[in-house]
Amino acid sequence: AQTVTQSQPEMSVQEAETVTLSCTYDTSENNYYLFWYKQPPSRQMILVIRQEAYKQQNATENRFSVNFQKAAKSFSLKISDSQLGDTAMYFCAFLPGGTSYGKLTFGQGTILTVHP
Amino acid sequence: SAVISQKPSRDICQRGTSLTIQCQVDSQVTMMFWYRQQPGQSLTLIATANQGSEATYESGFVIDKFPISRPNLTFSTLTVSNMSPEDSSIYLCSVNRGNNYGYTFGSGTRLTVV
Structure with missing residues (x-):
């Protein structure tokens, strides 16, 4: 079974600064996918960024980028130029490959607060 | 990508009663997931709902407490039965967009049991 660990229950950052959220995972699989989801107070789960394990290149989506270290089983999220709208709970998630209907496993979440 | 409409968005219920949550997807999907x-x-996975067969429940969740219906490829319901205050949670439905794209989620139902 896979496990996903987010060791930072809460983080805060000043507007326009950069913040990094940590995530580690444990799996014996070689083919899998990793995701960061954002959940603002509206409760909607929003996909921020995704990474395929077989790709060495780190994924980037505008101000969001990841540092994927497969050997270390680490998948951190960097948010650049933080905005007030980035305030939310962030979840790291693992999805096994090899099937179209794998189960998504979530970390415990990190509450990020962006201060003006 | 799939769009999911989830209802109700919130409810306050009396203990001992039941609440049914609905999710409607704008495209056909094989499996729907309830969290x-x-x-x-x-988020903790409750069960996986496959059209035409019984839902598959995760450890710690049982059909008598969380019955699920999946009458067609675009719709599913989750019922929270005989509610107690411990059932106060957010319930979300989800569909798999394909491994490369992760899951799409409904907007969630905030349930408070008093």
Whole structure:
């Protein structure tokens, strides 16, 4: 079974600064996918960024980028130029490959607060 | 990508009663997933709903407490039965967009049991 660990229950950052959220995972699989989801107070789960394990290149989506270290089983999220709208709970998630209907496993979440 | 409409968005219910949550997807999907998110916690998978067969429940969740219907490829319901205050949570439905794209989620139902 896979496990996903987010060791930072809460983080805060000043507007326009950069913040990094940590995530580690444990799996014996070689083919899998990793995701960061954002959940603002509206409760909607929003996909921020995704990474395929077989790709060495780190994924980037505008101000969001990841540092994927497969050997270390680490998948951190960097948010650049933080905005007030980035305030939310962030979840790291693992999805096994090899099937179209794998189960998504979530970390415990990190509450990020962006201060003006 | 799939769009999911989830209803109700919130409800306050008396203990001992039941609440049915509905999710409608704008495209046909083979499987739908139901999650529970207790206050301040992460998401926990309740069950996987496959059209035409019984739902598959995760450890700690039983059909008598969380019956699920999946009458067609675009719709599913989750019922929270005989509710107690411990059932107060956010319930979310989800569909798999394909491994490369992760899951799409409904907007969630915030349930408070008094």
